[in-house]
Amino acid sequence: MKSIAVACALACLPAASLYAADAPAYFVPQLLGAQYTFIEQWQGRVHSPYAGPLSLLAQGDHARSHTFGIYVGVPITQRLALYVDTELFRGEGISHSTGLAGLTNGDVIRGGGGTLGRSAYVARAFFTYDIPLGKEVTWQERKMDQLPGAQANDRWSFKFGLLAVNDDFDQSRYANSARTQFMNWSLLNSPAWDFAADTRGYTVGGMTTLAKGAWTWRYGVYQMPTEANGARLEGPINRANGQYLQVSWQHSPDTLNLWLLVYRNRARMGIYADALRAAETRHVTPNIQADDREGRHKYGAAVGMDWPLADHGGTGLFARAGWNDGRTESFVFTEADRSASAGIQVSGAHWSRSDDRFGFALAVNGLSPEHRAYLAAGGMGFTLGDGALRYRSERIAEAYYAFAIHSFAFVTADMQWIGNPGYNRDRGPVRVIGMRIHLAY
Template identity: 35%
Template sequence: MTKNATRHLLAAPFCLLSLAQAHAQSTAADQSAAPETWAIHGQFTNVTQGHNRFASPYQGQNSLDAAGRTEETSDITLYAGVRLPGGTELWLNPEIDQGFGLSNTVGMAGFPSGEAYKVGANTPYLRLPRAFLRHTFALGGQQEAVEAAPNQLGGVRAQDNVVLTAGKFSVTDVFDTNSYAHDPRGDFLNWSLIDAGAFDYAADAWGFTYGAALEWNQGSRTARAGVFQLSAEPNGKIIRPKFNQVMLVAELEQRYQWDGHGGKVKLLGFANHASMARYADAVRQAAASVPNVPDVAGVRRTAWRTGMAVNVEQELTADVGLFARASMNDGAKEAYEFTEINRSLSGGVAIKGAAWGRPDDTVGVAAVVNGLSGDARAYFAQGGMGILIGDGGLRYGTEKVMEAYYAARLGKQLSLTLDLQEASNPAYNRSRGPVHLLAARVHAEF
């Protein structure tokens, strides 16, 4: 990336800020009086992340570089929304991306940066990750305020409602959300902490797809269901309409009060229908060939792959919150979109800085343990390659990651985060690691 390109990329969010400042100021006073008819928000995030040299007697095509690496990613997003006749919201999110994840975003099943996509580039490039419609059908109940935010127009709505979202967006915009661990631009970075590790959700290589989701909100409960387009082949860059390549997903949410503090429990289930391989078939085919390295590409056939996740968040005080997730999937078949995790358990705490006079700062500490099925272990032990992992061999151990961050608010629209991670058995390999990772994140928004 040239110095001029970097300068323009860093300057862009502040140019966007100037353009939208007048709208932000004019709507702030009138927000309670009338619903927003349109809005423009924006964000800029840069993550610079590196890791030390670590023990590694061997490495393969999808290994984290044992010599140590430092990479950076940058993205600028514009959130442009308008309220159409009838109350339907239309949102477009053009985005400019640049940079690479460590080792080109391979080497750990729980990859250490949620800001790193599976596609990297030295020069900035433009894409449209979200273009969707949202309509809310009122069912009754009291009116509640809707806060103005990116991809959400300010106003009021009935507490009991049905929300339909359709178009191009991320499955995790609607499903598996968590107040304390879900946003790599503001809280944790590790993939298997910000999402349920075994939730193999439909997505292109950037994490987005086409589909529709329906949410029914009634009192303290919400039921969600959705259908989304899977890639034409695992980890595909382009999503093409293919009606036999779909994900079905449903989620039940129960909200409650415990000792005066809010909490949520969510139960999610999903089923992917696509042409995918069984690990055992790939291993069996390799046994009759030379060299006997298994390859999933040659044994794919139409099948279902299912999984589930439990997601909990609990406020302990106004400044302290806990979260936990547990997830598992059908480990007999290859990972299709997300990453090679067949079971995962994560949990952590987020603490606001009021106790030390920094109420807008946040400290987060969490840990996650990821595991592979027996069939997946056999496949990778014989040199098989996956979406994110493949050392050419495997001395299996669960992948364990600990992460801690401090996010300092430097102003209303700017924050700086220092993030530390330690990964034991990266890519489930006891022969490699541990790996110590350090990241700095700059985030600006309006």
């Protein structure tokens, strides 16, 4: 509890109190933000003629999670900056964060589903370096991992260190944060994008960004974990890595934003068809981990769209779709080989509550034929394993209302409905009711 008290105390301090008033501008830590998020969810009963070790609990479940974070930035030169984020996670997700591709609490990613240690940890520690390519600038406000100041609209930027890949790729202004927006994993990123990360969602690597006019190009290389959903990263990076290339088009901040992401992962992964053949030969249950070999590849793509409609972007639509080859083992984010989602966010300005937000979205996840056959034969992944499978796509609907108590305090009511949980038409559907408290500085 001592670390929690320290986090709360720091969150209440003004940034200037962290360093002397006469300190120079550079090499001076600045508190960019602090947050606390509490999520409580109640899972209803699940129709369950059979179940496996990774199934949703048939009798229903109740779970809570807490995350604390402190975010600091250090300007080193006019172009070079260092950022360090410290977080702490307590709790877990419903049904031990298994039984679904679209798990219901996106914040448990940062706690490894509640399976890792309970002490504070460094989530991000990275450098950024910007090279201006033009004279036009936009003022950047202070926020998490962003020092205040002028940033060139046209620029060539670099970022490297310990970071989260999905901070920079597949970003949607309406569906990217389980702490303030939709909670389901299927609405945080495209589930078919199996991005490089350890169990908490972080990795080591680097990326470069070229922003020129309406176009933004990003390319990054990052370490993969040693095993599916693993806590340790594989090294050296040339032996196991994820490579990502994204191009985005947006004329100005409150206009249509389109992006295309392509990726290729190289890691010690298994192949579903090989695991099935080995199991049939030996007359045993297939085990994808037993087929893990170095040098295996997975590739895929995702597209996305944000369409601001009104209220300076506070009201808008979003959509995503993703695909991967589905031959190799689902390794990092979740077990999905095809995915699509779409939704809307509406600003409370329309009913005189300008800081409130209402959101509604639908998502569909699917599996490749090889992945389906593996699960149907009793195989297990890292989130799925009912012991059998009568396949149908997993279907998700989520609605939330975020009520602003103050500019730094929000209470959210959330409802989720999931049909064919874990892609199994024999089980479900399931309903999940949630409540969230989010405090931010």
